[in-house]
Amino acid sequence: MLVRRLRVLRKSLFNCGVQAADIHTQLYDVIVVGGGHAGTEAAAAASRVGANTLLITQKIQTIGALSCNPSLGGVGKGHLVKEIDALDGVMGRAGDWAGIHFSILNRSKGPAVWGPRAQLDRQRYRHFIQSELLSTPMLTVIEGSVEDLLVSAADPEKPGRHKVDGIRLAHGGGEVHSRSVVLTTGTFLSGSLFMGQNSSPGGRIGDPPSCAGLSHSLKEILGLKVGRLRTGTPPRILKDTVDFSLTDTRLPDSKPTPFSFMNTHTHCKPEEQLPCYLTYTTAGVERMVRESIQNNSHIQQDTKGPRYCPSIESKVLRFPGRQHQVWLEPEGLTSDLMYPQGLSMTMPPDNQLCLIREIPGLQRAEIQTPGYGVQYDFVCPTQLFPWLQVKNAQGLFLAGQINGTTGYEEAAAQGLWAGLNAGRTSLSLRPLSLSRTHSYIGVLIDDLVGRGVTEPYRMFTSRAEFRTSLRPDNADLRLTLRGFEEMGCVSEQRYNEALRVRKSLNEALSALQSVSMSASRWRDKLGDFNISETKSTNLNGEEVLQYKKVSFHVLATAFPEILSPYLEFSERLKVEALYRPHCEKQKREMERMQAEESLCLPQDIDYLTLPVSLSQEVREILDRARPNTLGAATRLPGITPAAIVHLLNYVHRDKHRNHGAGKDVSCFDETQENPHKHDQCPKEVF
Structure with a gap:
C-alpha cells in the first residue's frame, strides 16, 4: 500500500495543466515519445503510478489515430485488450465507446481461445483517447519532434553503461530533462513510405518520420543492434461505389460483448451496429499483381514484412492460384469509406484501381486514398530487460513497433508495461516483470526479450503454454488485484469491483459444489x-x-x-x-515438459513429414535448425509451446518403438549444438 499512498501524495502536488512554455524548467519523472497506441498507454500508466509525465507527439490531433485497420481485438489480440483493461488501461474502454460491430471470433472452439473483436468508428476512438489523456492528472501533452536523446555515462568507471537524462527537441526546441524516457516511435523511426517505384520519408501518410538523430543515438551512441522491418496498408474505397449485393453480409453479435470489465454494455446499441461484408480475390487479381510487379519496389526488397497479415502481392507470390478473403469493413457510423481488410498493397495507384475492380462487388469501386508500404527501424528486443528497459541504458524504455511487433494491441500492451516500469523506476521503486504463466502480456514480452524477432511479431493463443487458464473472461482476477496491491496502476474503484467479483465467484462455486x-x-x-x-x-x-x-x-x-x-x-x-x-x-x-528440457532429439527426424499436429511453419523452422535437445527447440523463434508438447510426445513414442526394435537412440554430443543458438537476432537483418 506504500505505492498507493505515494501516488496519492504526488497527485496532490502536480496536475496536467502545465503549459508547453514551462517544460524546459521542469525535471519530469517520465517522458514518453510518440502518441500512438503504445505511447498513449505508456503515458497513462506512468501517470497512474504517480509519475509526473510528459507526452511528446508530432500532432495532438492524431493521438489515438487508427493508422491502418479500423478494428480492435481478435484471437490472441482480444486477450491482450482484456488484460490491458484489467490493469486500468485506456484501450478497452475506448473500444467499447467507439465500437460499431462487436463479435466473438473462434466461437466454434472453446472459450479460452475466443477472440473478442470490434469494428471501430475512427473519429469516436480518437476523440475518446484524446479526451482521456488530456484530462489525466500528472500528464502534460505537447506537440513536438524529438531530435535526440540526452545521454551521459551511468558510471565513469564502467564504459558502455549509459544513462538517458531526457530528450532534445528538433528545430531548436531545447532540452527537456527526465528520470526516464519511453520511446514509442511506431513506424516513424527512420520511416519511409513506398508506392510503386516512388518512396518518401514518413511513418504514416501525411506525417514525417522521426528525426534521424534518434536512430543515430540508438545505434552509434548506445550501440544497439537495429534492424529494418516493413508493413503496409490497403487503399480506402468509397462506400457508395461498392455493390454489396455481390458480397456475403456478416452481421454483428446480437448481444455485444464489451472489452472493459467496468462496462456492462457497449456505447453503440445492438440495433445501431453496422454489418461487414465478405468477398474474394479472383484470377484477375493474381494477373494484376504479376503484371505490376516490376513497378513495385517495396515488394521486391528483402526487408521482412508481417507473415500473418501480408500484402496481396505477397499472398499471390507465395500461394499462386489460391482465392483469398477480402473483408469490407466500415470506417465509422457516418464515414463514406470502406476498409478492404486483406488487400494491403504497394503497387502504383493505377494498378491498385485495376486490381480491386477484379473483385466481386468492387467492379465499379473508386479509391479515395491508395494503399502504401512503410519501412522502419526497430531495435532487437533481446537487448531489453523483461521490464522493457534497455539493458545498457539506464532510464531508457522501448515499447511497440520499435521492438519488432505489429498490431495496435501488441503495442498498447508493451506501452502499458514500459510506462508502468518507467514510472516506478523514476520514483525509486523496483521494476516489475510479468510471468508468461500469468498473462498474455507476459508471453508477449518474454517472447520478445528471450527470443527476439526476425519478422513483425503478432500474438496468437498458441504462443501461451497455459492458455486454458489465461482466458479473456478471467483477466481481471489474474491482474487487477495485483495491479492495485503490487503495481499501483489500478484505481480503487476497479479494485473494489474485482474484489466483489472474486468473492461472488468463489461463493457461487462453493454453492455449486454443495x-x-x-x-x-x-x-x-x-x-x-x-x-x-x-x-x-x-x-x-x-x-x-x-x-x-x-x-x-x-x-x-x-x-x-x-x-x-x-x-x-x-x-x-x-x-x-x-x-x-x-x-x-x-x-x-x-x-x-519443463523437467525434460535436456531430452535429446534424434538427429534423423524428418520434421517435414512428422505425423504430429505441427504447422508447416513450425516444421520448416525445426528442419532448418535441427535442435539437439528439447530445450534448444523451445528457444527457436516461431516455435510455440503447443508444438513443443507435440514434439515431446512424438519423441517418447518413437523412442519406445526404437527400443523395442533394438535401435540406437543416442543423440549427438551437446557440444555440437549450433553455437549461435543464443544469438536471437540474425546478423543479416542489421
Whole structure:
C-alpha cells in the first residue's frame, strides 16, 4: 500500500495543466515519445503510478489515430485488450465507446481461445483517447519532434553503461530533462513510405518520420543492434461505389460483448451496429499483381514484412492460384469509406484501381486514398530487460513497433508495461516483470526479450503454454488485484469491483459444489441433458455444469435458493467449471515438459513429414535448425509451446518403438549444438 499512498501524495502536488512554455524548467519523472497506441498507454500508466509525465507527439490531433485497420481485438489480440483493461488501461474502454460491430471470433472452439473483436468508428476512438489523456492528472501533452536523446555515462568507471537524462527537441526546441524516457516511435523511426517505384520519408501518410538523430543515438551512441522491418496498408474505397449485393453480409453479435470489465454494455446499441461484408480475390487479381510487379519496389526488397497479415502481392507470390478473403469493413457510423481488410498493397495507384475492380462487388469501386508500404527501424528486443528497459541504458524504455511487433494491441500492451516500469523506476521503486504463466502480456514480452524477432511479431493463443487458464473472461482476477496491491496502476474503484467479483465467484462455486447427488437424480431434476449413466459416484453442481447443454441458468432454476443470487456471473461460472480439469491437466503436462528440457532429439527426424499436429511453419523452422535437445527447440523463434508438447510426445513414442526394435537412440554430443543458438537476432537483418 506504500505505492498507493505515494501516488496519492504526488497527485496532490502536480496536475496536467502545465503549459508547453514551462517544460524546459521542469525535471519530469517520465517522458514518453510518440502518441500512438503504445505511447498513449505508456503515458497513462506512468501517470497512474504517480509519475509526473510528459507526452511528446508530432500532432495532438492524431493521438489515438487508427493508422491502418479500423478494428480492435481478435484471437490472441482480444486477450491482450482484456488484460490491458484489467490493469486500468485506456484501450478497452475506448473500444467499447467507439465500437460499431462487436463479435466473438473462434466461437466454434472453446472459450479460452475466443477472440473478442470490434469494428471501430475512427473519429469516436480518437476523440475518446484524446479526451482521456488530456484530462489525466500528472500528464502534460505537447506537440513536438524529438531530435535526440540526452545521454551521459551511468558510471565513469564502467564504459558502455549509459544513462538517458531526457530528450532534445528538433528545430531548436531545447532540452527537456527526465528520470526516464519511453520511446514509442511506431513506424516513424527512420520511416519511409513506398508506392510503386516512388518512396518518401514518413511513418504514416501525411506525417514525417522521426528525426534521424534518434536512430543515430540508438545505434552509434548506445550501440544497439537495429534492424529494418516493413508493413503496409490497403487503399480506402468509397462506400457508395461498392455493390454489396455481390458480397456475403456478416452481421454483428446480437448481444455485444464489451472489452472493459467496468462496462456492462457497449456505447453503440445492438440495433445501431453496422454489418461487414465478405468477398474474394479472383484470377484477375493474381494477373494484376504479376503484371505490376516490376513497378513495385517495396515488394521486391528483402526487408521482412508481417507473415500473418501480408500484402496481396505477397499472398499471390507465395500461394499462386489460391482465392483469398477480402473483408469490407466500415470506417465509422457516418464515414463514406470502406476498409478492404486483406488487400494491403504497394503497387502504383493505377494498378491498385485495376486490381480491386477484379473483385466481386468492387467492379465499379473508386479509391479515395491508395494503399502504401512503410519501412522502419526497430531495435532487437533481446537487448531489453523483461521490464522493457534497455539493458545498457539506464532510464531508457522501448515499447511497440520499435521492438519488432505489429498490431495496435501488441503495442498498447508493451506501452502499458514500459510506462508502468518507467514510472516506478523514476520514483525509486523496483521494476516489475510479468510471468508468461500469468498473462498474455507476459508471453508477449518474454517472447520478445528471450527470443527476439526476425519478422513483425503478432500474438496468437498458441504462443501461451497455459492458455486454458489465461482466458479473456478471467483477466481481471489474474491482474487487477495485483495491479492495485503490487503495481499501483489500478484505481480503487476497479479494485473494489474485482474484489466483489472474486468473492461472488468463489461463493457461487462453493454453492455449486454443495449440491451433490447421483446421475439418476440429476436426470430427474434437470430432465434430458445426457448426463452419463455410467457415473457410479455422486456429481456436484460444478461437475454437472461441465456438460455442454447444462447452463448455470438451468441449475439456478432447479436450486433457486442456493444459486439464483449468482445469475449475474452465469457465463463466467460456466467457463470456470468447463476449464478447471483442463487447467489442472495442462499444468501437469507443462511441468513434465519443463523437467525434460535436456531430452535429446534424434538427429534423423524428418520434421517435414512428422505425423504430429505441427504447422508447416513450425516444421520448416525445426528442419532448418535441427535442435539437439528439447530445450534448444523451445528457444527457436516461431516455435510455440503447443508444438513443443507435440514434439515431446512424438519423441517418447518413437523412442519406445526404437527400443523395442533394438535401435540406437543416442543423440549427438551437446557440444555440437549450433553455437549461435543464443544469438536471437540474425546478423543479416542489421
